[in-house]
Amino acid sequence: MPTRNIIEVSNLSKTYRKGSAGEVKAVDEVCLEVPEGQFLTILGPSGSGKTTLLNLIGGLDKPSGGKVILDGLELSKLSEGELVRVRREKVGFVFQAFNLIPTFSALENVEVALAPTDMSKNERFERSIELLESVGLGQRAHHLPVELSAGEQQRVAIVRAFANKPRILLLDEPTGNLDTKTGREILRICHEANKEQGQTVVAVTHAGYVRGYTNRLLFMRDGKLFSQIPQEEFEEPV
Amino acid sequence: MIPFTYAVKEIRRRKYRTAVNIAGFIIAISTLITLVMAARGWETCTKVPLNSIGTDIILFYTAPVKPAGTGCYIVNHLFSYPFNQTLLTEIEDVPDVECAVPILMHRLRAMVFTGIDPSETETNAVLPSSIIEGRYLTAHDGYVALVDNEYAQLNNLTLGSTVTYAADFEVVGIVEVSATNIMKSHIYVNLPIVQEVLPEKPVGLVNMGLIRTSSPGKVEKTATALEDEWPNSSTLTGSDLAETAFGVIQINEDTAWSISIALAVITILFTIKSQLSTVAERTKEIGILKAIGWSNSNVVNQIAIESVIQGIIGGLLGCALGYIFASYVLSTIGGEIGGALNFITIDPIILSIGFGISMVSGIVAGLFSSWRAARLVPVDALRTI
Structure with missing residues (x-):
């Protein structure tokens, strides 16, 4: 039985106006289908439009043209409230810069994702602790981000993305600020989520070693997607 | 309770800005209470001694x-x-x-x-x-x-x-x-x-x-x-009596209210400006919250709670300070008319109005600035440093 596509992108474009430089097409007529449960990685150099594509897929940005269908919902047709529900329930974001709230402890940074839900305070607390323990941060739950290493901060960001059990995990350069060893650890966590819980993962990165964790690779350059990966894009042996 | 916890943490993180905002509320509210009570005292000096016997002027010869x-x-x-x-x-x-x-x-x-x-x-x-x-x-x-x-x-x-x-x-x-x-x-x-x-x-x-x-x-x-x-005759009117009541700010209650309301409006504008700066500093955080599923109303509540907390603290301290100032001013009323007006006490309704104005100012400032914050597009907010 063929797996259904949880993400469908057709003719997606995003154009920015940049002063005298005129218009810049960050994403140019991209078409993409991602079957449920796939771990897709999009490689590409900086400025190729990877992050913009991810933001459009996750409903954080509005396209200039084309459409995104996420789990059967066409994002451009959703109201602001429905889009909020999509971001809360269907999608989990992990950013390169971790994007943790600096005044919150690791625990509170996870709880904050559960705050707009119907969960009670106790349920939020238990779920957050359970998630932090699952990535080995149970003892660090009450530490502020500044007291955590880069790898620990990214693990907090990942469990925050997992908090609402989203069906899609969007990773924007998840290893960009980490050394290779820590980066591999982060990818392993995402890989396990993909394998064990069937979450669909879309990662954009320029780290070649991601290849070992993914089951589909695409390449992006100048806003366009390609299925052929240039060998020079791999920074290190896989 | 995340919004409340978050608000308290933000208030503690931005101590200077919070202190300035609260000081604004304190100045506005304590001034309101002091001015209104002083004006009421002055008006009492002006009116009560003569009005209580149904007269406007006493005529006599010196x-x-x-x-x-x-x-x-x-x-x-x-x-x-x-x-x-x-x-x-x-x-x-x-x-x-x-x-x-x-x-x-x-x-x-x-x-x-x-x-x-x-x-x-x-x-x-x-x-x-x-x-x-x-x-x-x-x-x-x-x-x-x-x-x-x-x-x-x-x-x-x-x-x-x-x-x-x-x-x-x-x-x-x-x-x-x-x-x-x-x-x-x-x-x-x-x-x-x-x-x-x-x-x-x-x-x-x-x-x-x-x-x-x-x-x-x-x-x-x-x-x-x-x-x-x-x-050769002399006259004594309410105004003459009031002039003998030293130490009293000689304005009427309507003027006191007008000054106080103007101050409250300035406080609201000042707090809005300050809260907008806070929102600008936290643009990225607001972007993060929206990216992880916070709705506009969640963001509005969050920012508004912070502003309301400041309004409550400012209102309470403003009322306390206003009470002290007004007590002092009222204690000086009397003078030549022999402390006859010592019966004037601080009206709890004025204190309540002062506190209410502080609360409303906090809510207005909070709602305005949070409305601006809620309108941010997540991806634009996330791009800020």
Whole structure:
């Protein structure tokens, strides 16, 4: 039985106006289908439009043209409230810069994702602790981000993305600020989520070693997607 | 409770900005309370002493009038010479004068003995409404008197007792006269009797006229007109009394409210500006929250809660400080009018209004700035450094 596509992108474009430089097409007529449960990685150099594509897929940005269908919902047709529900329930974001709230402890940074839900305070607390323990941060739950290493901060960001059990995990350069060893650890966590819980993962990165964790690779350059990966894009042996 | 926890953390993180915002609320609210209460005190100084006896102007002579009589002390340091009672009939013909009521007040050491015309029941040194026991005087009364309740208690006087001042009088009524009554005396007797029994025998003479005008707006004009018409006479109005109440901010309550409301508006604008700066500093955080599924209303609540907390703290401290300032200002009211206005207390309603304004300011500032925050597109917010 063929797996259904949880993400469908057709003719997606995003154009920015940049002063005298005129218009810049960050994403140019991209078409993409991602079957449920796939771990897709999009490689590409900086400025190729990877992050913009991810933001459009996750409903954080509005396209200039084309459409995104996420789990059967066409994002451009959703109201602001429905889009909020999509971001809360269907999608989990992990950013390169971790994007943790600096005044919150690791625990509170996870709880904050559960705050707009119907969960009670106790349920939020238990779920957050359970998630932090699952990535080995149970003892660090009450530490502020500044007291955590880069790898620990990214693990907090990942469990925050997992908090609402989203069906899609969007990773924007998840290893960009980490050394290779820590980066591999982060990818392993995402890989396990993909394998064990069937979450669909879309990662954009320029780290070649991601290849070992993914089951589909695409390449992006100048806003366009390609299925052929240039060998020079791999920074290190896989 | 995440929004509340978050708000408290943000307030603690931005101590300086929070302190400035709260200081704004404190200044606005404490000023409101102080100004309004001071204005109320001043207005009381202006109105109560005269209005409580139904008069607008007291007319008297500070220089001997022919035929000369012996001067008597009247209110505080004012010294009035007797003048012919018929003058008051002439005064009643002056435009805007409704009535001119004769008073002959005599003072012997601490005792004040006052002659009144009991047919005047709306404007007089003591009014029928002051009776707490017995009856008011009538025009036919002879050697009978009304006595002040305090004086009666001190001297064990009851109805039917005899009180002595130049002659013996039977007590027919006990009156409760407020300390704010500028005509407060120990004994009140029919005017012709007083003119008859005083050692100076001032028959046909009085030493004060209580003048009621047709409207409050005519008081100053009428007082000037009287002094012009009778050059040696002096007049005392509410404004003159208020000037003797030192240490009081001389504004009326409407002006105090206007100043206070203007201050509150400035505080709201200042807090909005400050909160907008806070929102600008936290743009990325707001982007993160929206990216992980916070709705616009979640963001609005979050920012508004912070602002409301500041409004509550500022309001409470403003009320406390306002209470202290207003207490001080009110304690200075009195001066030449003998601390008669010490009864003025700080109105809890004013405190509540002050606190309410602070709360509303916090809500308005919070809603405006949070509305701006909620409109941020997540991806744009995330791009900020």
